[in-house]
Amino acid sequence: MSPTAIERREFLKVTMGAGGGLLIGFYLPVGNEAQAAMPAAVFAPNAFVRIAPDETVTVVVNHSEMGQGVYTSLPMLLADELDADWTKVRFEPAPVDPVYNHPVYGVQMTGGSTSTWSGFEQFRKAGAVARAVLVAAAAQQWNVEAEKCRTEKGFVIGQGAGQRVSYGALATKAALLKPPEQVALKDPKDFQLIGKPLKRLDTREKTNGKAVFGLDVNLPGMLVAVVARPPVFGAKVKTFDGAKASAITGVRKVVEVPSGVAVIADGFWAAKRGRDALQIEWDEGAMADFSSRSQREQYAALARQDGLQARKEGDAASALAGAGKKIEAVYEVPYLSHAMMEPLNCVVDLRADSCEIWTGTQFQTGDRMAAAQISGLKPEQVQIHTTLLGGGFGRRANPNADFVGEAVHVAKAAGKPVKVIWTREDDMRGGYYRPAYYHALAGCLDANGAPLAWSHHIVGQSIIEGTPFAMMIKNGIDETSVEGASDLPYAIPNISVQYHPTKNGVPVLWWRSVGHSHNAFVKESFFDELCAAGGKDPYQTRRALLANHPRERGVLDIVAEKSGWGKPLPAGRGRGIAVHASFESFAAHVAEVSVDENGKVRVHRVVCAVDCGRYVNPGIIEAQIEGAAIFGITAALFDELTFDKGRLQQSNFHDYPMLRINETPEIEVHVVRNEEKPGGIGEPGVPCAAPAVGNAIFAATGKRVRKLPMRMAEAV
Amino acid sequence: MISFRVNGKAVNLEVDPAMPLLWALRENLQLTGTKYGCGMAQCGACTVHIDGEAVRSCVAPVSRVAGREVTTIEGISPDLTHPLQRAWIELDVPQCGYCQSGQIMSAAVLLREKPHPTDEEIDEAMTGNICRCGTYPRIRRAIHRAADMMAERGAK
Numbered sequence: 001m002s003p004t005a006i007e008r009r010e011f012l013k014v015t016m017g018a019g020g021g022l023l024i025g026f027y028l029p030v031g032n033e034a035q036a037a038m039p040a041a042v043f044a045p046n047a048f049v050r051i052a053p054d055e056t057v058t059v060v061v062n063h064s065e066m067g068q069g070v071y072t073s074l075p076m077l078l079a080d081e082l083d084a085d086w087t088k089v090r091f092e093p094a095p096v097d098p099v100y101n102h103p104v105y106g107v108q109m110t111g112g113s114t115s116t117w118s119g120f121e122q123f124r125k126a127g128a129v130a131r132a133v134l135v136a137a138a139a140q141q142w143n144v145e146a147e148k149c150r151t152e153k154g155f156v157i158g159q160g161a162g163q164r165v166s167y168g169a170l171a172t173k174a175a176l177l178k179p180p181e182q183v184a185l186k187d188p189k190d191f192q193l194i195g196k197p198l199k200r201l202d203t204r205e206k207t208n209g210k211a212v213f214g215l216d217v218n219l220p221g222m223l224v225a226v227v228a229r230p231p232v233f234g235a236k237v238k239t240f241d242g243a244k245a246s247a248i249t250g251v252r253k254v255v256e257v258p259s260g261v262a263v264i265a266d267g268f269w270a271a272k273r274g275r276d277a278l279q280i281e282w283d284e285g286a287m288a289d290f291s292s293r294s295q296r297e298q299y300a301a302l303a304r305q306d307g308l309q310a311r312k313e314g315d316a317a318s319a320l321a322g323a324g325k326k327i328e329a330v331y332e333v334p335y336l337s338h339a340m341m342e343p344l345n346c347v348v349d350l351r352a353d354s355c356e357i358w359t360g361t362q363f364q365t366g367d368r369m370a371a372a373q374i375s376g377l378k379p380e381q382v383q384i385h386t387t388l389l390g391g392g393f394g395r396r397a398n399p400n401a402d403f404v405g406e407a408v409h410v411a412k413a414a415g416k417p418v419k420v421i422w423t424r425e426d427d428m429r430g431g432y433y434r435p436a437y438y439h440a441l442a443g444c445l446d447a448n449g450a451p452l453a454w455s456h457h458i459v460g461q462s463i464i465e466g467t468p469f470a471m472m473i474k475n476g477i478d479e480t481s482v483e484g485a486s487d488l489p490y491a492i493p494n495i496s497v498q499y500h501p502t503k504n505g506v507p508v509l510w511w512r513s514v515g516h517s518h519n520a521f522v523k524e525s526f527f528d529e530l531c532a533a534g535g536k537d538p539y540q541t542r543r544a545l546l547a548n549h550p551r552e553r554g555v556l557d558i559v560a561e562k563s564g565w566g567k568p569l570p571a572g573r574g575r576g577i578a579v580h581a582s583f584e585s586f587a588a589h590v591a592e593v594s595v596d597e598n599g600k601v602r603v604h605r606v607v608c609a610v611d612c613g614r615y616v617n618p619g620i621i622e623a624q625i626e627g628a629a630i631f632g633i634t635a636a637l638f639d640e641l642t643f644d645k646g647r648l649q650q651s652n653f654h655d656y657p658m659l660r661i662n663e664t665p666e667i668e669v670h671v672v673r674n675e676e677k678p679g680g681i682g683e684p685g686v687p688c689a690a691p692a693v694g695n696a697i698f699a700a701t702g703k704r705v706r707k708l709p710m711r712m713a714e715a716v
Numbered sequence: 717m718i719s720f721r722v723n724g725k726a727v728n729l730e731v732d733p734a735m736p737l738l739w740a741l742r743e744n745l746q747l748t749g750t751k752y753g754c755g756m757a758q759c760g761a762c763t764v765h766i767d768g769e770a771v772r773s774c775v776a777p778v779s780r781v782a783g784r785e786v787t788t789i790e791g792i793s794p795d796l797t798h799p800l801q802r803a804w805i806e807l808d809v810p811q812c813g814y815c816q817s818g819q820i821m822s823a824a825v826l827l828r829e830k831p832h833p834t835d836e837e838i839d840e841a842m843t844g845n846i847c848r849c850g851t852y853p854r855i856r857r858a859i860h861r862a863a864d865m866m867a868e869r870g871a872k
Contacts (some may be wrong), residue, residue, distance in 0.1 A: 653846060
């Protein structure tokens, strides 16, 4: 039993025994298409906040905590409107229930850097409703008008002598009152918590080993399974011999499941040894000959044809055929693994009439639907305990529910609670990668050296094709493939962006910053090429062509100023600049780089600026932007997944390296303070890292690297 | 039967002697603060101390600790009072938090051997610990902060 589950059950018992506490529920606006696709919600009172007689304020959070700080930022929103005593505020992961659906997506999920902005009103309203009821309860107690009462740090205070009562003391009384339908929210100038760098609520348990991730869940009598999955995507088990595996001490069962062959044992070590002892003959299927090399040739051929028009301004083809100076370039990015530190895992306790799941997921609704379908139970018989996520980056939001669905299949065979553990190799080879893309660009300059035309062909797989999200595809164009390219902000008179969707059997998925993860690299690098071709300064040229984009310009100016743009650098160093809008926020980087005689790239310093509108917790934002820069540099310098004969050639951190502390640059983050509509923060810090580094390499060496990961041997 | 001490308590385990210590800690002793990340001593998430030395428990067979003293993150302090824990909390180091047990266990050995580490010494000691969230700048600051706390405590 996980400590989380124990605590929740004990809490419920305690509060019921004590005659209740305050439960505040309200209904969220529903009515989008995804919501309609889900089964009708049974009536259930729902709660985002609970106030106990012991003064504890528990905020139930419907977004998964994967490091981005939602277990702090969302409670801050609620606690501010509640006028809670912040030291009494706790968080609790929400169960799976339609009332916890994402207010924009209509399903319960965490992704797209949307948690804080989509919860901005939702959590504030929940807090304001709770506050109104507490005030009403106190007013009733004192027989005064509610308007005569105010609230402060967990107390309702009246105007009469001795009129001061704590929220905890009011909880039981307040629970009997009907919450108001409408409540007024604070004027932002009255915020007490929102906008302050409060400490995270989950740090203590993350420094003493007590934090419970999916992999840490232990149930009584639980077994552990390790699954042999196909060596080639789409391969099926032809025959297998489990005799050697079954002979290993601790192995209980060897069973075929749709994804392969599961070895179920008393613990991980026996299960893993058993899995390694399996003899399986695979029918390798259509992907048996797949290779990255042939894919590249196919993509290059496609890029020379006409694609789907994602953006058209003026007439790029005619301009490019004209007299201006013309440059062409091909950019390439590889498949990437999310490589969360916690490999995939899932615990399932399947009974005749229930299915309980413990896992670190970003997509509770999809996982519940899959588990219901596989188990033959009703969705409401499936419960999901969302644990902490040891990183997510999109991998744990899978419309195909791969790691959860498989675990339910294994549980059907296990007959006992079972934890499916993926080894690092299993995780890396299990698919759902950032797709590889091939970009062909052409641009030309006018007589003054200013960009006149921009043509961009994007070739690669759609992430949402074939998933329930495919309804988002418009005119054949998956926005997640072209985002950050089709919305090129620069004032260039002739623009053409075309998309060539491709299909193959490599499963792909959103990877932190999604389309922006490659399109920003290409867009900002090629723009730099145009600047160089025209003999123009990359900062000033960007600035000039962003006249109608003040927020991009704003962050650009900050990084230019703070990095000392234009000032001399030590010999061998260069500065590169990049700016990019994504997830309703705006980011810019200046990277300072050198390249040694062996071609090794060293990033010395990165200056970042981000404008995410009105913010909740600048401390968390700073941490996200620091980490995102490191995430982006890792992809820029190190990582690629490649295939040969259908097989992935990488398997673990020795051949898919991560940036380490000794390679980490000095990182400086500047957060813009304004009152714009809140935007995202988990992803917007990633896209600028690669182009800033690439542009800095060009500044330092005169060589352009157009392929990720960057290798100086491939520079031109 | 393999007998050793974990966080000061004697334990006896009837397990495959070749099984990595990591799984004995996590599954047999329910000490889940020590994490699995790679299984090949590449990431450091499984770092524990064996007789005070930082060891990657994912590749150390449990037989290796017979008769020895193992310290895990759960044993580094009973109440979050270790200077590294205090510094980690003060500087809000963790994001997802998964790697942080290993980071703290590696840093603890560093600080014992070098009470005032330079940035280069921190790099050297901490290079074996990956953080995918990218908390390295804060880890560096927190190690310096913990060193200061230890010096203050020593001075009293």
